[in-house]
Amino acid sequence: MIRTHTRKNIITVSMSNVLDQNIQNYEMLLQDCDDVVKRLMPLEGDGGFRIYISYIDVMVDRRVIEESLLEQFLAYTHQQHMQTPTNKSFITFLKDSGVATADVKESDDFNAVISAVLSGDTILFIENSSKALIVATRAWPNRGVGTTETEKVVRGPKEAFSETIRFNTILIRRRIRDTRLKVKQKQMGVRSKTDIALMYMEDLVRPDILQEVQRRLSLYDIDSVMETGTIEQLIEDKWYSPFPQLQFTERPDKAASAILEGRIVVVVDTTPFVLILPATLNSFLQASEDYYNRWGISSFIRVLRYIAMFLALCTPGLYIALTTFHPAMVPSSLIFSIAASRQGVPFYATVEVILMELAFELLREAGLRLPTAVGHTVGIVGGLIIGQAAVEANIASPIVVIVVSITAIASFSIPNDSMVSAIRLCKYWIIFLSAILGLYGFMLAMLTILIHLTGLRSFGIPYLSPFAFRGVNQGEDLKDSIVRMPIFTMKRRPIYSQPGHRKRLYSRVDTWSEREDWDAAETHEMEAREESRQDD
């Protein structure tokens, strides 16, 4: 077989002046591709031109092809009185007035032609021309704009990204109508040729981070990109860290507000999740609803979430350390009831906790993959039957069931799934050290995690900022961390944005007290207006 592709999947065939040659090459490349529609159309003009049209069925919008291409051709062939066009003017004619759609390109690159067909465009080869016309007719099968499934909110937009890149970029564009919102598109995946788009605000993004993202993206020639996760794992800073260094979301409002913070959003075709980078520990605990609700409740929930993170990470380890090594550190009445409830349980507390934790992980995994209807059954079987039966059969003590449930519930209240995964993994490290060295081991485990976190960066941004990087950005980032201060106080963009472009809120009231006196200010303004009117 003739070698038609290079290692990097570039087609070595070039365009020719002769239509038959082009057709032959084209059909050789697309041999046995029965989903491609190929048709040679003789146009019954005086010159008897032939054009060759090809597209992939269902990937194209048939109406566009029929109305703006075929009908035009037919009309053209019936215009017998028209002068015979030369080849050159024929292609111009087609481009300028023969095709009733705006998005038409000429191309003399076979690669571009093939990739256009494979992306759902329609191509036309024309007699005696080394150029082909590419007509944008893409209409990929899609499921429209759906509702969010992983990041639900009570208040806030419900639409979610979908599998079509154009929908996704538009969902963001709709929220930021600014020419400085840039959408830089490229293809990734040697074989999959997946479209990916970098979206950012030109003036807010840190140029160094943008450059670094582009550099890292250009480092790999990978077969295919099926999901943002592939890209995430290729471009993250530290592969061995359990902590996610890029954030994913399926909410357009979250992506848009991230872009307005100066972050970069990577949209990938064929997946409803987009990547946000850089990401910090703090950003994983921010949910978009925090900004829609009033600040009091938002702050309360933030604090709760941080506590939840601590609980999800530490409860099992702490339980083991306290009950097996330092019972004196537990209030005495509680330790007695724990001891009583453990009576008859044949395992060490450590084994018991690990068993129950693993049982829970199993339940979680089972519930995740099963269809919804059966999923509920898993909940009932796992939660009620196993939970209660294990206690009654003396395999686990009730207190361990409580510990495991606290861990589980706490982990559910963290808004980002990849952060939950990180915490799930670290939890076992803490259990391990606590089981060996008690509270001291617990502290050691926390220390190692903390040391790891202090050294971690996401595209140069310290992972623990703003907690351990407080001087930066005038300390403004702390206003959106463990608590969420009122919107009118958050006047500066966070550290992700370019220095010098950080102001995001100008207010006409300067102080809190002035704001308190909102009504008075308004009345005052109205009086002033009245006076000036009377003066006129």
Next chain:
Amino acid sequence: MIENNDKISRHQLCTLLIINLFGTTSLTLPRYGAEAAGTDGWIAILGAVALACLFVFVITRLTKRFPDSTFVEFTEKIVTKPVAIAISLVLCGLLIVFSALELRMFGEIVKQTLLNRTPLGVITATMLLTVVYSARKGYECRARMAEIFIFLIFIPIIILILFAIPQVDLHNLGPIFTTSPKEVVTGSVQISMKFSVLILLLVGGSFLAKDQRKHVGRSVILAVILVGIVDILLFFLTMGSFGETGTVESLWPVMNLMQIIDIPILEIERQDALMMVFWILTEFTLINEYVFFAGIILQKIFRKRSHRKFLLPLVPVIFILSFIPPGVMETFAWMDAVYFWTGILFLLPIPLLLLLISKGRGLKEDGYDQSY
């Protein structure tokens, strides 16, 4: 991108210093104060803090003349290279001994309060490895960690201390001004040696970011004074609770203080273990500081690009050294001796000498700013 350039801010430097000073002084200082001057111990501590401020003044004056060099490099410029290397090696050796003794002490305290049946070696080895892991990450990461620790250490400990107030018997605090001034002054000098961590400023000064170099001395002195205030408070609390004899006889009077307090809501019997949990962080930062700077000095002596390769070889050395003292009492005695000699050599005389010579010879680097 924000590079990992191992530059820290003034604020971070002070945070690290506060944690370290607190770690070396607070647990035992009430005992030293009481030993030196009885009920007037707080005056001795006050004097020691004043002396410490003097040390800081001299050391920062010196390091500010050479903002981009560490101790090894600027000593080489001031006195000759062999002398500089000799002094640096002594300093490095002292740091290694410090870390070994501190590690031993840490192991003993943990063994006593938390893990009675665990072998000492397990505790010290795990701690040492964690310390080296952190030291490998560089100054910047350590500084960031300190910024988080400062809350984890001070808030719980201060809350615990507040619960100790009801135990204070005011009669134990008097009479004051009964000790002779001479005793108080000697006590001050002795106690001021416990502030030996300050010598690390000799090496640490060069890690300050360029825009952070103004008023370093002032900030560091504030940090020292802050720790001094906490120390004096702790002195009053322990003296008030145990009286003079009780404070003198206890190895770690503050630990004993924790044992006798009552926390109203939590009905637990081992508050000292609870304090120990937070204490681990302080000790960790302290040992980490010694090991890290030992690595840095070695790096500068051998002119390597990174301090990392010196850290792992230090592990067996420190580990074995930590087993040499036969018991807790000996560890204490040795530690006092090392503190004393470090203090005598490096806290005032050497920096002062270097400062005078460099002033006399007009040596300074670009970027020297006069602000204090």
